[in-house]
Amino acid sequence: xxxxxxxLPPSCTEDVHVLVVDDCPIDRKIVEKLLLKNGxxxxxxxxxxxxxxxxxxxxxxVESPSVNEFKIDMILTDYCMPQMNGYDLLKVVKDxxxxxxxxxxxxSSENDPQRISRCLDTGAEDFILKPLHPGxxxxxxxxxxxxxxxxxxxxxxKVPLDIMPESNESERHPRLAGVTVA
Numbered sequence: 260x261x262x263x264x265x266x267l268p269p270s271c272t273e274d275v276h277v278l279v280v281d282d283c284p285i286d287r288k289i290v291e292k293l294l295l296k297n298g299x300x301x302x303x304x305x306x307x308x309x310x311x312x313x314x315x316x317x318x319x320x321v322e323s324p325s326v327n328e329f330k331i332d333m334i335l336t337d338y339c340m341p342q343m344n345g346y347d348l349l350k351v352v353k354d355x356x357x358x359x360x361x362x363x364x365x366x367s368s369e370n371d372p373q374r375i376s377r378c379l380d381t382g383a384e385d386f387i388l389k390p391l392h393p394g395x396x397x398x399x400x401x402x403x404x405x406x407x408x409x410x411x412x413x414x415x416x417k418v419p420l421d422i423m424p425e426s427n428e429s430e431r432h433p434r435l436a437g438v439t440v441a
Contacts, residue, residue, distance in 0.1 A: 274301040275403045276329065280311045280336035280348065281366075286389065290335065290366075293396050300396075303329060308343030311336065315358060317351065331361060332403050338367035338374065338386075346378055353382040362402040366391065 277300050281287040287304050294300040305311050312318050314329055334352060338345040345365045352358045362384040367374070375386040384402040387395050 274299055275332045275400065276301045276303065277399075278311055278314055278329075278331045278334045278336075279304040280306075280308060280334065280340070280345070282306050282337065282340040286337065290391055293391055293393065294335075297393075297396050297400075299400060303331070308336070308340055308345070308348040311348055312343075312351065315352070317355065317358070333399065334361055334363045335399070336363065336365055338365050338378070339369070346374075346381070349378060349381055349383055364399055364402065 277294055279287060279290050279294070279302055281290065281304075284306070287306065291302045291304050294302050303314060305314060309318075311334065315331065316328055334348070336345040336348050345367075349363045349365065352361060352363055359382070363382065364385045364387060365378050365383050366387045366389055368389040370388055378386050385398070
């Protein structure tokens with residue numbers, strides 16, 4: 260057929276909204292493409308920790324009520340950046356009551372064990388060495404908060420009492436292979 264289907268509206272998807280923070284435009288684009296290629300991520304990319312704070316609603320002009328108005332599910336930040344490095348961004352996020360539950364993953368091309376330990380001790384979910392690989396992206400998916408299931412085929416749902424049958428005649432018994440239910 261050749262024509263692509265229109266994407267579902269954001270309200271119908273369960274994409275993980277990732278805030279990518281990296282001062283290098285090439286690295287930022289590579290990470291963005293890896294995340295989007297996976298198909299379960301929505302990406303907002305910025306080039307500094309200061310801009311990340313603006314997206315998160317943590318600049319001086321904005322007060323707490325609008326914190327995380329973009330509904331960021333995860334932050335993926337480079338460690339080495341001017342003005343505010345990834346560790347400083349991590350500290351600000353983890354010190355804020357409204358944002359501290361957001362998983363923060365740091366990335367760097369430098370394999371510095373002390374730096375990695377300090378970030379993990381401060382609350383980072385992970386520290387990934389650049390360049391990122393598809394396996395790193397898959398692992399990141401597990402760091403996000405679990406989604407509340409929406410009505411999908413095969414999921415358990417609570418049935419309101421007013422639509423439950425009053426008699427036991429329509430009661431169903433589970434069928435398990437080789438098991439008799441008394």
